[in-house]
Amino acid sequence: MVLTGAEIVIRCLQEEKVEYVFGYPGGAVLYIYDALFQQEAVRHVLVRHEQAAVHAADGYARSTEKVGVALVTSGPGATNAVTGIATAFCDSIPMVIISGQVPTAAIGQDAFQEVDTVGITRPCVKHNFLVKDVRDIAATIKKAFYLAKTGRPGPVLVDIPKDVSMHKCEFEYPKEISMRSYNPVVKGHSGQIKKAVQLLLEAKRPMIYTGGGVVLANAAEQLTKLTRLLGFPITNTLMGLGGYPASDRQYLGMPGMHGTYEANMSMHYSDVLLAVGARFDDRVIGLPSHFAEEPRKIIHIDIDPSSISKRVKVDVPIVGDVKEVLEEMIRQLESGEARPNPEAVAAWWKQVEEWRGRNCMAYKNSDEIIKPQFVVQKLWEVTGGEAIVTSDVGQHQMWAAQYYRFDKPRRWLNSGGLGTMGVGMPYAMGAKLANPDMPVACITGEASIQMNIQELSTCKQFRLPIKICNLNNRYLGMVRQWQQLFHGQRYSESYMDSLPDFAKLAEAYGHVGIRVDKPCDVEGAIREAFTTHKNDLVFLDFQIDQTENVYPMVQGGKGLTEMILSAEDL
Amino acid sequence: MRHVISLLIENESGALSRVSGLFSARGYNIESLTVAPTEDASMSRMTIVTSGSDDIIEQITKQLNKLIEVVKVVDISEAAHIERELMLVKIRATGKDREEIKRTADIFRARIIDVTDASYVVELTGNQSKLDAFIGAIDPALILETVRSGVCGIGRGDRVLKL
Numbered sequence A: 001m002v003l004t005g006a007e008i009v010i011r012c013l014q015e016e017k018v019e020y021v022f023g024y025p026g027g028a029v030l031y032i033y034d035a036l037f038q039q040e041a042v043r044h045v046l047v048r049h050e051q052a053a054v055h056a057a058d059g060y061a062r063s064t065e066k067v068g069v070a071l072v073t074s075g076p077g078a079t080n081a082v083t084g085i086a087t088a089f090c091d092s093i094p095m096v097i098i099s100g101q102v103p104t105a106a107i108g109q110d111a112f113q114e115v116d117t118v119g120i121t122r123p124c125v126k127h128n129f130l131v132k133d134v135r136d137i138a139a140t141i142k143k144a145f146y147l148a149k150t151g152r153p154g155p156v157l158v159d160i161p162k163d164v165s166m167h168k169c170e171f172e173y174p175k176e177i178s179m180r181s182y183n184p185v186v187k188g189h190s191g192q193i194k195k196a197v198q199l200l201l202e203a204k205r206p207m208i209y210t211g212g213g214v215v216l217a218n219a220a221e222q223l224t225k226l227t228r229l230l231g232f233p234i235t236n237t238l239m240g241l242g243g244y245p246a247s248d249r250q251y252l253g254m255p256g257m258h259g260t261y262e263a264n265m266s267m268h269y270s271d272v273l274l275a276v277g278a279r280f281d282d283r284v285i286g287l288p289s290h291f292a293e294e295p296r297k298i299i300h301i302d303i304d305p306s307s308i309s310k311r312v313k314v315d316v317p318i319v320g321d322v323k324e325v326l327e328e329m330i331r332q333l334e335s336g337e338a339r340p341n342p343e344a345v346a347a348w349w350k351q352v353e354e355w356r357g358r359n360c361m362a363y364k365n366s367d368e369i370i371k372p373q374f375v376v377q378k379l380w381e382v383t384g385g386e387a388i389v390t391s392d393v394g395q396h397q398m399w400a401a402q403y404y405r406f407d408k409p410r411r412w413l414n415s416g417g418l419g420t421m422g423v424g425m426p427y428a429m430g431a432k433l434a435n436p437d438m439p440v441a442c443i444t445g446e447a448s449i450q451m452n453i454q455e456l457s458t459c460k461q462f463r464l465p466i467k468i469c470n471l472n473n474r475y476l477g478m479v480r481q482w483q484q485l486f487h488g489q490r491y492s493e494s495y496m497d498s499l500p501d502f503a504k505l506a507e508a509y510g511h512v513g514i515r516v517d518k519p520c521d522v523e524g525a526i527r528e529a530f531t532t533h534k535n536d537l538v539f540l541d542f543q544i545d546q547t548e549n550v551y552p553m554v555q556g557g558k559g560l561t562e563m564i565l566s567a568e569d570l
Numbered sequence B: 001m002r003h004v005i006s007l008l009i010e011n012e013s014g015a016l017s018r019v020s021g022l023f024s025a026r027g028y029n030i031e032s033l034t035v036a037p038t039e040d041a042s043m044s045r046m047t048i049v050t051s052g053s054d055d056i057i058e059q060i061t062k063q064l065n066k067l068i069e070v071v072k073v074v075d076i077s078e079a080a081h082i083e084r085e086l087m088l089v090k091i092r093a094t095g096k097d098r099e100e101i102k103r104t105a106d107i108f109r110a111r112i113i114d115v116t117d118a119s120y121v122v123e124l125t126g127n128q129s130k131l132d133a134f135i136g137a138i139d140p141a142l143i144l145e146t147v148r149s150g151v152c153g154i155g156r157g158d159r160v161l162k163l
């Protein structure tokens, strides 16, 4: 069948079973939008800013096992998309971004709305393509989806000049794709796995530390099974929350800068550390030299060889798909008689429980003023822990991660790697479209939410009844916290003045807005949002304690065990 | 430590900038980089001379392997290998200097490939130190221009970098 390039693009998306494309039209993509208009299988979500299109596609991908798709025009459309692309790249999210480009003959002529999109995005994509011939579109899009979701996932951009989208050729979607330069490892080395199992069986102070890789590989079930089989303590990073049920006894909370005392101490003093789909990030292990002071054997499972022994020397590297490797470990354990030494593990648990006894997550609640931790706890209670929760970046993100207990994967969506303020609402949009029957809440701050506030309009158009929980402290709270602790309380530009009345603003967009000033009204307001206003977008504007800080805290450049547990430690 | 990394990469536009971009973005050194198509025109061969600790070199090879268009990577300096570089030098050659330069060129097995009444162009191949030595042997005041290709490398004997 002879089709135009634009029609081919849409046919390819249909072949890939794409439900939603998040995008924004413009000159260079007019043919593609025309082709989109003339079919119904692929639905388009018109955002109000291209950054949000990419974030929403990213949120869609995070909350499912699917590839998110965004469509933007050339020039400013593409540059607006860059933050979204970089955000997805840092967290290894599978996405395909299609951008329009000026006509082939105009490339390099400083044409209207021309930028070197492939050049600008090169460092923040898994791969990108400029399609110069209509006959290459189908194979390129096939490759883009394949690259996005295999190996270590990531965003892939396909740049299509306007004339290429207008030219015609015979359409056939390739069934198979093989690339001689790209063959990601799937199965782990069985000898290495055997070594790892042996180490785990001999461990006296074992610890399991897992990251986003477990969620991305859909390996939560395998992780849970292995962890229970071994009976070891476990921690999930910010990106890995939900990889293991947070309400389980073996779970010690999150590690790292704002991790729990017990998780950090157990990481540090373990003699065998099993790292799964995690990358020893600076926010997780603190100062590497301090981390290296305690001798321990490290087993590291990761799909990406370059993540292994990058920041921390690893004793047993296992390159492979996390799910496959965990399954193999379970098989080896179950087929043998050997089990971890019960006395040693019991003694270790005694120590771990002592650390847990410090109760580092306790906070002083108040009857007068709303504490942010209390809001998150109430949200958890009201939703029965069953909501998809997105967040922006700042203190509220940490409180959300600390106090909403995620028992399942793909329920917690946040920008862990790039730390992009403004992702919260678009993530919630993508997640709600992908999971229409699940409650979706966005925990945000009054600064972050304003970075993509225009999307309230998109939510109205597409009837997305997400619940926005604004932890409004009238400060760039995380910035203020650092200034208070490390910059002599000089609050340089961290005060948010001239805030809008968020409840009224939400109403202006046609939504429901509720302002909450008193602790006693918190639960009622949340209930109202999820019951009376089940089908509405509700903007809950909680006026919280302005000076509350996030604890525990490991200062940048400090060791993992050098924690400030509360304001009293200052 | 100095390392010579050889790689095969798809001969696509932009492939070179992916490699050079990787080095600049991650702060790795590039002493020289040469690239040209192989006998199979769909693939290019690149030789990169770099330096760094063992950990950094390990990361460099892993990161290069991660680039989608890179087909194969080897650190050829890990074992016996040959390095060659081509240099062209334009030298002011008048009066008694003409004979002197000619003699020096002969000693280095260089060839004079262009002659005018005032200058020579000398062509020389060898490893880097040989090229450096030749430059050192010529009076700097006489050197008008030099151009070096950067290092090309290949493993000795059975060590073959091929698809």
Ligand SMILES: Cc1ncc(C[n+]2csc(CCOP(=O)(O)OP(=O)(O)O)c2C)c(N)n1
Pocket: A392, A393, A394, A395, A396, A397, A419, A420, A421, A444, A445, A446, A447, A448, A449, A471, A473, A475, A476, A477, A478, A479
């Ligand atoms: C796009 C972007 N710009 C700047 C920052 C730096 N930053 C990190 S947290 C933060 C303050 C966020 O304030 P708010 O959204 O109100 O959340 P709070 O910390 O008060 O909970 C800032 C400015 C960032 N992460 N992202």
